[in-house]
Amino acid sequence: MFSPNSMRQLFCQHKCVRCYTSAAKRSVLRQDLSKIPTHQYPIAKPGDSRVYVWGMAATGALGVQTSVKKQAKAYADYVQHPSRLNFAENRDILDVAAGYGFSAFAASCQGGQSLWGTGINTDSQIGYHKLGGKHRKPFELLIYPAPINLSAVAGNNKGVKIVKVAAGRAHTLALAQNGSVYALGNNAYGQCGRSIIKNEDYFHAPLINRIDQLNNERVKDVDCGQDHSFFLTESGKLYSCGWSDDGQTGQEKFGLISIPAPVEGDVKGEQIVKVTGTADTVLALNDQGDVFVWGYGILGFGPEVIHKSRPCRIPPTLFGRNDFNPSCRIRSIYAGVTHSGAINDQDDLYMWGHNRHGCLGFGNKKDQFFPLKVAVNARVLKISCGVDHTLALCKAFV
Template identity: 45%
Template structure:
């Protein structure tokens, strides 16, 4: 962190000379104060929720069962963290440096989803209690940068800027994009799979569901692999597929810029603000007919058409969430949707009042710019960097200082400007920028 020294000696000395004449040598001894001033590239990381599995990244906190309020992660003070991803009980951090290690992980590691780690004080019983380096087989570690991370139930996907994609962890359904090995042992595994490109194009975005993975290429095409029992791979069938293949349906010929998933339902967003979906639609998440519960090809979500241009999407375990360019948030599906305790299901997108996200006559320009979701909790970030959460508050994962469920969006007391939020099953991590 940069610091700037500002001396008040001159001002104080002038005042002293006028009112109380003193020796100039004494005035030189007046204190000089240093005020910390952050760079625009400085980052902080806060975590909260279930702590005992180590996913919060603080070994001391792991002695507690859970942490109910955002806790600043000291690891991020030593490393320039550029991305975070929460899996099912584990967390991965991407750092920007010229050293060997670009990714660190902590939490549950029973399937080597955060790399191979020999038994140690900080990672007993398949748990890594403090961020530990993940050794990626990079050809040029000094120049390669990690652009994005994505985490599933027990696997991790790492996207680099010039060496493609790396996957590690459980591959029982082909979610790592490599051939399935029957009875493969994932505990203590050192296998890291490399995917240089897909369809002859570089991958620009990655995303994980529960046991499947999705990739967006520079041409805006979506590829998927993994478990397909609910049609979540979007390949036109319900079988397991290890080879990353192009998702078919209404997304073909469309420039997709983002895909979202937490479990078995997927949403995709185009550069024109259109929304597409495939996978599990048991709770009406995809706006299909009531008789349809699994959609195995991508379909345009017609119910989002009247909402205007969509700028962000999120998909939880049984609900979906979108925000339009006016900063209005819409939610549908089943669960605690943010509309109060009496509304737990909606087949169509329903608007959450903007006043609940801080828009009022004193701050009329306030609007939500991004949304995210875990299995059963949701979050939204405004253009002022303010975080709001709601939903099922499992082990304090909402960061509100208690463990009661929250039926309306409520502001989280994070001591920094929130840039990105990653929601797991029972914990949450926020990547932030200091206010000053």
Template identity: 40%
Template sequence: MLNAGSNWFMRVTRRAKNLHLDSKTSIPLKPELKTLPIFQYPISRQNDRRVYVWGLAEHGALGEPRALKKNRISYLSKPKRLSFAEQHRVTDIACGYGFTAYAVHSSNKNIVYGSGINTDSQLGYNLDEKFLNMIFIPKPITLPLQNASTKIIGLAAGRAHLLILTTEGLFTLGNNAYGQCGRPIILNENYEKSTAVHHIPDIKGNKIVAVTAGQDHSVLLTETGGVYTFGWGADGQTGLAHYQNEHRPSLVKGDLAGQRIVKVACAADCVLALSDKGKVYGWGNSEYSQLPIREDNYQVNIATELYTQELGYITDIAAGGCFCMVLNNDGNVFVWGYGILGLGPQVQKVLKPTMIPPTLFGNNVYNRNVKITNIYCGINQLAALTNTGDLYMWGCNRFGSLGLGHVKDQFFPLKVAVGAQVRKVACGVDHTVTLCKPFI
């Protein structure tokens, strides 16, 4: 005889069978799997480059009209991807005082573009531009090229002049009041709406391999390691053993004799040069102890070797408005001079090269392989790039030119949230442009 418990079990069993056997009321044993969409993300090619910009947008140097605001000063305190670079393959960048130049890979003669301040035709003369003194969208800079296969080798921008180094030689544009474009000075020359483009094919038969621009002077590096300068010389920044202006490219005097220089750095009126032996030389303005030499001289007019032997083998150099920076082969960064140097808010002046702790650049017990590979300077901002493509910046943060999301000065190196691996940094007075490689 079945008890109550057995009757309950039989009823439950019959109900379960009915649920599975009745096609109208049956419940599937396994839920049906829905087909999920497959997303195919684009993989970048080896030479793909992106450009990110930040800082003051008011003058158009960022090349992003969407960053402009009505009734208030326009700036970007965080990196923004430049839309122009999505349609053009940008290969190099340079920032001047309120303007930017972009080298592009092109099948025609439009191989360089510019945006920003154009009061002195430093970005060329464009008949189609409504506001000739300010360009908000990158426009092509017309050069008297001989063939369409010409490519850009390097760019450099000063206060109001631009150097464009190509496979056809050097082209210079903009203000030439002090001879910084390498052509004879014309008194009272009007540079607005100027079509003047000067061409320097080589230096005494030697190919020009790199260009650097100070505030109002220019520096050329030849294939033999020689350094030639021209332009404003009142602070000795031309290194020609005098303080006069010079429009002809002339060989720098002093300790560079017999040396093979591989890089020259300058943002204002102090110049650093690096030899293939890891030695550093300097000349120009030293009012803020930018040139730590024995002589008490605030304007050094010949190249003088700096005492950096105890810092190790130097691999990179950078010179700002009132400070300098070097990098050794161990990835250690040294700074000196005056201003916000990255050593804290209490340190405003350093007479001797002083190392910034590597931990501030992400090197720690968990990331011992992280090291700095390149350094950069603007007039008031400093930057360092790691072997992983991370960018650190510090210094004066006028109009958010450090890209940290705010406008407060930064007293220690801080990582910038750029959405790509940074390959090169160009610093203007109040804006910054980076050439990057996509993560994927």
């Protein structure tokens, strides 16, 4: 039973609610509908480029935050799944490269800047950046992409357009649209294609080497190993320089090679299709879209196989070829230090290898012994594998 007082209170509350509701309705009805804010989401266009990043974040190589506090709070350890990079949302990214704790980006020239870098910079591998104020000193680490200034290089470099980038352990190669190559960072083994200077200070006195032609030919592609470099000319000839103690330059020479020279052996006189290898694992791609692997590490044949002395084909079914999709083929391959990736002709990404700091993008840290598809919400055009992070250049689905 309700007392008279309680009944009176309920009636007053109901009356107030009813009055408030009626007033709110009248207020809504009196609004000018044309002034009500609307939220419009951008519609993906065929030319929209995106960059996804995942793996180790502590070095700044992912370029995910502009604030150190936000970086420590949101990405204290690693990014488990492919995440869109804000830096790339308003720029047309042409190429990406993942080095040892740093990343490089080639972007459509905006205000004369087409080469950017983020992450570890102890050897000026992503440019020479100074703090303002009285005590000016270079940055050892960047947590968000910053432009790399090429104006210090001799010659007319104003407005140069970088179209391709490659990254090694502590050096970067940037290929311009006119065929010139800019090499910056550590040159202790001659990997930048210039004479080795004993005890050179790469951090405080950085040098950028420009290579215009090789044997009167323009360069059309570049690639970096750990401490060596490759240059592919327009005619399909392959040149190399850098550390060759294990013969990785392919010149039938051992030691340090500071001047780019032709790669010898069976590839001499041949047009190269695709070979990639950063450390102990080497991948090759034939014209039928089959992937071959050899070397040491997680090769894609299961946990029991860690070494192959000769090239062996990875079963095409692991990359999506089956009775329902018999024509599926791999169009591009990539090798990091301990993990590898491949992209098929449907723009799907498959990865395998050691999963350091989640660099495979599967949402965990477990090693993957067979190629497995990565969930990327876009068409994957290219990836780049570092030591413990991965970059993916993509196009939006339309």
